[in-house]
Structures are given as structure tokens and as C-alpha cells.
Amino acid sequence: MDRRAPGWAFVSMGVSIAAAQGLFIRLLLVSFSGNELSIGLILGSWMLAEALGSNLGGRFAHRVQDPFRSFALLQVAFALTLPLVVAACYLVRRLAGVAPGEALGFLAMLWTSLLLLSPVSAVHGAMFSVGAATYGQSAAGDQTIVGRLYVHEALGAMCGATMLTFAWVPYFNPVQIGLQLALLGLGTALLILWPATRLRGRLRWIVIVGPACGVCLFFLLSPLAQALHRSLVELRWGGAYHVVYERDSPYGNVAVTQLLGQYTFLANGAPILTTPFPDTVTVEETVHLPLLFHPDPRRVLVIGGGLGGVLSELLKYRTEIVDYAELDPLVIETVRAFPTQLTTQELQDGRVRVRSVDGRLFVNQMARQQGRTAAQYDVVLVNLPYPSTLEYNRFYTEEFFQLVNLVLDRRGLVVFPLPGSLSYIAPSMRNLNLMLRNGLQTVFPNVHPIPGDTNLWLASPSLPLASNTQQQLLAAWEQRALPTRMITEGHLQVRFDPQRLDWFHGALQTEQPILANHDLHPAGVLYGLAYWSEMFAPTTHRLLTGASRIRLWQWCLLPVVLSFLVWWMRRGSRRWVGGSVPFIVASTGFAGMVCDLLVVFVFQALYGYVYRHVGLIIAAFMAGLAVGGWMTSYSALRSKLLARGRRSALILSEAALIIYWLILPLLWMVLSSLKTALLVAPALLLLNALGGWLVGLQFPLSSQLHLSARGEPGYTAGVLYAADLAGAFLGALAVGILLLPVLGTMGTCLFIVVLKVCSLMLLLTAAAPQMPHTPAIG
Secondary structure (H helix, E strand, C coil), rough: CCHCCCCCHHCCCCCHHHHHHHHHHHHHHHHHHHCHHHHHHHHHHHHHHHHHHHHHHHHHHCCCCHHHHHHHHHHHHHHHHHHHHHHHHHHHHHCCCCCCCCCHHHHHHHHHHHHHHHHHHHHHHHHHHHHHHHHHHHHCCCCCCHHHHHHHHHHHHHHHHHHHHHHCCCCCCCHHHHHHHHHHHHHHHHHHHHHHHHHHHHHHHHHHHHHHHHHHHHHHCHHHHHHHHHHHHHHHHHCCCCCEEEEEECEEEEEEEEECCCCCCEECCCCEECCCCHHHHHHHHHHHHHCCCCCEEEEEEEEEECCHHHHHHCCCCCCEEEEECCCHHHHHHHHHHHCCHHHHHHCCCCCCEEEEEHHHHHHHHHHHHCCCCCEEEEEECCCCCCCCCCCHHHCHHHHHHHHHHHHHHEEEEEEEEEEECCCCCCCCHHHHHHHHHHHHHHCEEEEEEECCCEEEEEEEECCCHHHCCCCHHHHHHHHHHCCCCCCHHHHHHHHHHHHHHHHHHHHCCCCCCCCEEEEEEHHHHHHHHHHHHHHHHHHHHHHHHCCCCHHHHHHHHHHHHHHHHHHHHHCCCHHHHHHHHHHHHHHHHHHHHHHHHHHHHHHHHHEEECHHHHHHHHHHHHHHHHHHHHCHHHHHHHHHHHHHHHHHHHHHHHHHHHHHHHHHHHHHHHHCCCCCCCHHHHHHHHHHHHHHHHHHHHHHHHHHHHHHHHHHHHHHHHHHHHHHHHHHHHHHHHHHHHHHHHHHHHHHHHHHHHHHHHHHHHHHCCCCCCCCCCCCCC
């Protein structure tokens, strides 16, 4: 048998798993109109099902009579299931029974994610266990076998994440990507079986796999794949809208629907503008109410949500420059492709300068170039959704307010819209508005709200915003005499009613402490998700509200109790490996997932432009993982480590992980103080690779200890791979929803330190396993 075939099979598995995960996240985020909660649910559902599949595969792998055929059949099952699940992801809103425009709640997202992703992820988990049993037959006595296969998969995952970002998404739709991944899986199945079967067996498998490959190729090389993609996009919205355009970019999904002559533009499933008749009330209030507080706005910066009315209203003033920062060039390209008189006038006006760049990065660049001596703007309008995601939260932190203050004229003002109400302000809405108000007050001396169904928060370095009376504002409006459709003198009297303002200030009063929102402590995400969940997922709302009251020391009790229970159940037992090693692997899987997501978050917060770099960030982690695994797998063969030596090496790797998490917050503080962003990106990539390297050291060492005691590669691979994925599942679910918003980066790192100290103590207090010496193969 060709010993290289299983190794390449695991590389293929790694490519498939990384690409499929990214593809499913992109597809489901469109249907879920995603936030951090939905991202955690999607990723967590995948890993949970994969962990179950790995565990089951490991328990039954040694009973399989022909593991090569079983391994190949799992590859075929994965390949054939993947395109079907891709198609089903388009239909998730129909499966959940929600109408177009209706948001999905927590339970709906959870059960649909599990239902859709389980067939693919569970099969993939079983593939690792059965593959380890298959390869283990040809390497009897080799205790590094599971670790070596882990390295191969990590290498494949590194390639898959990079290829999805830079090769597949820019040039192929999801159906085409799914078909290519299916072809990869089918080809891998043949690669596994070819050296292990005779001519008759090869012909039989060609007859089975050949037609499936032919169908995939036929769809890919003909217009059918594109036609199927268009049909699925139509079905995604339940037939209520006619989808006239849909395309993916590195930043997300952009679609255009048409109904009765009205175009609705969507980004990742969420409406961003309508033409030719926009939401006139919202557009006019967002622009004209705040600008009444400025005597003569000439230079304006709009971050997000400018096209389709906002820019048009701004151009009614004597503006000289209107800079419009829109991250995704595809949004501008799509609006140009469906022109209306409104959007054409906005884009063709010489005063409008469209900046295809992340808004925060643009403000950061302007702040570094201009400084206080050359302030740029009279008005900065941040027209973005409330901070329900880490991406949007970057625009609601005190650090961002400080950057805005640098590009704002002394008599300028900045505007933030937030959810509001004219009748009752719920606690979650109150906390969200208080978070923004408190943050603005730390930077700007003058902060003033305009309450309504959408609250408009104004802040200025020197304009006396609160001193403007209702009559003064009405006189300013009458003097400007701007043509509007909805704003009248009566409308302004209601919006600037002093009694309403007094009621609003009273409704914000609370004795509950409000967490400050910082780049490295994104409390705004917690308040944003609490507001979202109060409307769509009451159970989740109670969970988030309760989590916000838990202190760091209370969080740290959880790993202490868990490790004590593991120690208590296995104390004095020679089977300590069965409990201690899986716990160590699970805690490292948790730490690895948190590390990867933390670096993505910090990269985004400090560098301001993460989207095209996500593939590189993940690839850096996987590269470090592969190098670490190689060092404790292949080099272990050459150094002929004994079981006690492996245990000592595992102890050292645990200590190294603890040191890494202790110094990580200090390194982030240093990076945040750098004057140039050029060093931030490579430094964070290096930190992520280092974290991956430390994580990669542990899985092969743990598998060698477990395998030396149990002697079954399939079982060891199943149990430890399941433990690794279970830890990653918890990390994916917790980091963006609970740990980061509640504890911040510093508290999250300290929590990981406590977790790894507990696993280290568990390892130190366990008796060394008694096992026969097995010479390494070198």
C-alpha cells in the first residue's frame, strides 16, 4: 500500500473542512442577517456535530473489517452531501418558516444550523477517526500516527482558508465552490482505494464514483451551476421578491430585489437602501435635525448608509466636500448598475468623493495625516447599525471617538443614530443608549440627544448643543428654507419638544452600572445583543443579562470545578489518561479557538481593515499548528521519546501556553500604542502563528500518551479529536458573545490562564501511566 495516500487524504480533508466552514458561514449569515451570536451558533453547531461524529467513529473504527473501504465511503458521503447542504443553506428561511424581512430568533438559528450542518460535519468527524484506524494498520506500534495525521489536516486547513478567501469567493458562486469541493472529496476517495484494491475493485469504484464526478463536472462546465444558483437565490426570499441581482465579494453578499418598481439593496441579507423612493422620514431626520445645530456645514464625512437619500439631502446645503466611506466597492458598483435619478445625482455630483475603504481605517488615516492643527470636517455622520457585532462596535468605542475628535473642526459635530422609542424605553434600549452617551461624554464636552423612534446622539468639542432652544432651532430651519417632503415646522416642534427631552433624560436614569465600551473591551456588543435578543429571543436575553453581572473570579470557578471533578473521578486510577488527557485537549481546543478569534478581533480593532486578511489570519494559525504538530510527531520519531518523556514535554507545553496567555494582553497594549499601522498586521499574524504553534505541540503529545495506554489509533483519534472540537465549540460560542464583551481581552486572557493552570495541575497530580516501552520508528 502507498503510505502517502492517507496523508494526502488528510490534507484534502483539511482543505474541505476549512473551505466548507467558511462557505457555510457566509451563506447562513445572509439568511440570519448575522451578528456575533449567529456566527457563534453556526461555527459551534458545526463543531458540536463534528465532535459527536468523531467520537462515534472512534468507538466503532476498530470493529470495521475493511477500514480502507469505510474511509473511502465516508469521503464519498462527505462529497455527495456537501453540495446538497449548500443548496439547503439557501432555503433556511423557508425551513424556519419566517417571512421575508423577519429576523430569526436564537432557537430558530440553533436548530436550523444543527439540522443543516450535522450531515456534513458529523461525517467529517468520523472520517478523522476511521482514517486514523486505516492508517494505523500500516504503522502498527507507531504512537505518533494520530499526531501526524493531525499535522496533515492542519496543513490542508491552512490551504483551504487561503484558497476560499483569495481564489474561490472572488470568482465562483457558492454552488460552484460546493461542486469543486465535492470533486476534491471524490478524487480523494479514489486516491485512498487505488493502491489498496485490485483491478476489479478499482473498476467497481470507478463505476460508483465516476458518474458522480461526471455530474459535478457537467454542472461546473455548463451554465447549469449558475442557473441553479440564481434559482436558489430566488427561493431564499420565499418568492415574495424578484431577485434581479446577487453577487458575493470578499466583504459579504450583495443582492437587489424588485417589487412594484421599488429596488431594495441588501448586504448580507439586511436592507441597506431602497430606491427610487427611500424611507423619506428617516433620511430627512438623520440629516436635517442634527445639522440644525451647526451654523454652516461645509465639509462632511458620512460613514455607511449614504446612498439612496442621505447624500442627496446633504447636497442641499452649501457643502464643499462630502466624503462617503463605503467598505465594499461592490455596493457602489451595484447601485451604479441599477441607476435611479436619486442615486445618479448623488454619485455624479462633484462634491461627493466615494471612498471604498473601511470607515474606521479612513478616520484613522485622516487623524494621523491631519492632526488637530488641520481639522478636516464640520460634520461626521456615522450612519451604521447599532453595535450588535464586533465589526460595528469599533465605531462606538471611546478610542474611535478620540479619532473622530482629531478630524473634527472645533465647532464641528458628530452624529450617531441608535434605537429609540416615543412611549417606553426598555432596559436593554436604555443601557445601549447610556453606553453611547457615557462614551461620548469622556471625549466631548458637549453631548446632546434628539429623542425619537430613532435617537440621534450629537457630540461636539465646543458647540453648546444643549443651549439651543426649540424656538432657535425652528428659526434656523425657517432661515435655511430647504426643500423637504416630510419635515415641517410642526414636525420640528414635536421632535424638539422640551418636555419630550426631559422625559427621555428621566427614562435613562438607572442605578445599574454601565460598562465602558473600548476597543479591547467591547461591552457595546453585549448591550447590542441584549437589545436584539429582547425583541427576537427572550431566553437568550435573560442569559446575556445574567452573564453581564458575573465577575471574573466567578467565571474562573468553572474550570476549577470541572478539573476537580475530573481529578476526583480518576484519582488513584491507572486509567487517568481516559479522563485527564481529553480534558487537557479540550481546554487547549478552547484556548486555540479563543486565540484565533481574539487575534481577528484585535486585528480589526487596531488595524481597522480585517476583511481581506481573515484568510491570512486563519492561515497563520493553521501554519503554526502544523509546525507545532510536526515537531512533536516527526521529530518524536527521530528522538525516540519514551512515554515519560512525552508526559514531561506535555507539561512543558502547558507551561508555555500559560506564559503565552499571560504576556498576550501586554503585547496588545504595546501594539495599540504604535504610531504606525504597518507593524500591527505582521505582529498580529506572528502572534497568531505562535499561538497555533503552542496548540499544535499538544495534540500529538496527548495522542501519543493516550494511544500508548489504549493501543487503538481509531479510538484515540475519535476521543481526542472530539475533545478538541468540543473545546473549540465552547470557545466559538462564548468568545464573541460572553467573554469578550463582559471580561474584555485582559479578562478573557486571565480566564484562559486559569483554565490552563487547572489542566496543568491535573496533569501534574496524575500518576504516570504504567506501560511497556515501545521503540519509536525512525
